[in-house]
Amino acid sequence: MTGSEWWRTAVIYQIYPRSFADANGDGMGDLTGITNRLPALRALGIDAIWLSPFYTSPQNDAGYDVADYCDVDPLFGTLADFDTLQHTAHELGIRVIVDLVPNHSSSEHPWFEAALAAAEGSEERAHYIFRDGQGENGDLPPNNWDSVFGGNAWTRVTNPDGTPGQWYLHLFDTTQPDFDWDNEWVKAQFRDVLRFWLDRGADGFRVDVAHGMIKAAGLPDYTPPVAGGSMGGASTEGPGIITEWPETAPYWAQDGVHDIYRDWRLILDEYPGDRILAAEAWVDPLSHVAEWVRPDEMHQAFNFAYLETAWAGPALRRVIDDSLAAFGAVGAPSTWVLSNHDVVRHASRLALNHENLQGHGIGPTTPDLPDNVIGLHRARAASALMLALPGSSYLYQGEELGLPEVIHLPDSAREDPTWFRTNGERYGRDGCRVPLPWEAAAPSYGFGPSAESWLPQPDEWAGLARDAQVGVAGSTLELYTLALGLRREHALGLGSVEWLDGHADEIVALRNGAVTVVANTGATSVPLPAGELLLASGPLPGNTLPGDTTVWLRA
Numbered sequence: 001m002t003g004s005e006w007w008r009t010a011v012i013y014q015i016y017p018r019s020f021a022d023a024n025g026d027g028m029g030d031l032t033g034i035t036n037r038l039p040a041l042r043a044l045g046i047d048a049i050w051l052s053p054f055y056t057s058p059q060n061d062a063g064y065d066v067a068d069y070c071d072v073d074p075l076f077g078t079l080a081d082f083d084t085l086q087h088t089a090h091e092l093g094i095r096v097i098v099d100l101v102p103n104h105s106s107s108e109h110p111w112f113e114a115a116l117a118a119a120e121g122s123e124e125r126a127h128y129i130f131r132d133g134q135g136e137n138g139d140l141p142p143n144n145w146d147s148v149f150g151g152n153a154w155t156r157v158t159n160p161d162g163t164p165g166q167w168y169l170h171l172f173d174t175t176q177p178d179f180d181w182d183n184e185w186v187k188a189q190f191r192d193v194l195r196f197w198l199d200r201g202a203d204g205f206r207v208d209v210a211h212g213m214i215k216a217a218g219l220p221d222y223t224p225p226v227a228g229g230s231m232g233g234a235s236t237e238g239p240g241i242i243t244e245w246p247e248t249a250p251y252w253a254q255d256g257v258h259d260i261y262r263d264w265r266l267i268l269d270e271y272p273g274d275r276i277l278a279a280e281a282w283v284d285p286l287s288h289v290a291e292w293v294r295p296d297e298m299h300q301a302f303n304f305a306y307l308e309t310a311w312a313g314p315a316l317r318r319v320i321d322d323s324l325a326a327f328g329a330v331g332a333p334s335t336w337v338l339s340n341h342d343v344v345r346h347a348s349r350l351a352l353n354h355e356n357l358q359g360h361g362i363g364p365t366t367p368d369l370p371d372n373v374i375g376l377h378r379a380r381a382a383s384a385l386m387l388a389l390p391g392s393s394y395l396y397q398g399e400e401l402g403l404p405e406v407i408h409l410p411d412s413a414r415e416d417p418t419w420f421r422t423n424g425e426r427y428g429r430d431g432c433r434v435p436l437p438w439e440a441a442a443p444s445y446g447f448g449p450s451a452e453s454w455l456p457q458p459d460e461w462a463g464l465a466r467d468a469q470v471g472v473a474g475s476t477l478e479l480y481t482l483a484l485g486l487r488r489e490h491a492l493g494l495g496s497v498e499w500l501d502g503h504a505d506e507i508v509a510l511r512n513g514a515v516t517v518v519a520n521t522g523a524t525s526v527p528l529p530a531g532e533l534l535l536a537s538g539p540l541p542g543n544t545l546p547g548d549t550t551v552w553l554r555a
């Protein structure tokens, strides 16, 4: 735990607690499972973990529906288990970032239950966004907003006497009512939540839906360019990418959100030890994302433009330049990310030839399913490129094993509200959330001590289990471990990008300090550039650099 501003160069590993490791054998991951497996992350060489929500929750959106912001759901353990996890991580030199979900609570949060029980116009109702319906009997929703998960963004409540009452806003599931962030009481509660985790020793927060929270006054009607709701713009270009998202959605990226983060930053700055805020803000373009990380706001924002960029030379060069310029202009590090718990895993996504909007997912009936062999080659090459870039990188659990998206999940196993709210039209995100394989020969591939696993693991995952890859030359795990070690040794996170000319368009060639990085995004082999080979994402037959392969060389 040394060094100031560690987050400027950190490699931060996302743990999805439901699916990382299960200590008690109930088929659901838990905090003790994470603690037990931390040495494997130490060996991988990451700097910090970000834990997706483990708070008290009815789990209607896998824990992003919080019923108590200051406690652990029994499904995952206890606060004491969290303390042990955090202590163990710190002992191993790994920082711990928790997930803050401030846009909405669970409908089972006592604050929302109090709002339902209270009268229209009461202070309790003012904590959320209740409105009268339109039409003669108020039986039409207050406006035309769609939920991100599909369907309407409003639900009507029933009064204690059984008559139909007001409507409340939920940008996500019905069970996730949005807070009114103009309300002072709400602001005060969340200051306390921040302090609760900071006092416990958390190193920071990943802030969920950090471009939501404030809604335009009067809640005006809005019809988005993508029917059925979306997280908003994020991208530069790529298959299925909306290149120009109109920045007019009255529920995304409203100016008022920045006042909230300035307020929170003052709280974090009271604490020693470089605590951080990292924004999940799906806004476009990158210069707009950079507003979330101005010096008095957050420390990092996810670079979703990078995640959504096609595996193609010109697009990659452009997004890398744009990222370094946009974040650099406000004195923030760029971040880089290829996968998380909301998108199709990049070992599959990079082999998709068709549109796939964030959160829509893929499944058995998706046309033109990705080729896993091509996908894995590209994923390894893309990760090797990403880990050579200056700034901070996010990894999503399992990408270091080369896990693909799980496509053939039985419908009966699916849990993502997106699947239910669209009547199966969108598969949603379950395919990237399948529990990890740790041991090829163990039940549930070592996810837990029993054969239980809340989503079924495919048979092919035996070969991808961690113990089948540790120390095996050429495995994806060894590639990541090598890349992280070299990244640290050569201080690449603190470096800079110098483009190397004289290559074909599909070749991304750059120098970062003492390391030359060459990624071939095309299909044709090119001669291997000169220099001492440090790392290769795939075989290099006959001294060539084949397509979908990245190398690092000593410059």
Ligand code: GLC
Pocket (backbone or CB within 6 Å): 061, 064, 065, 101, 172, 208, 209, 280, 341, 342
């Ligand atoms: C964020 C989370 C996602 C969740 C949503 C609502 O986008 O990453 O998993 O469903 O917010 O909380």
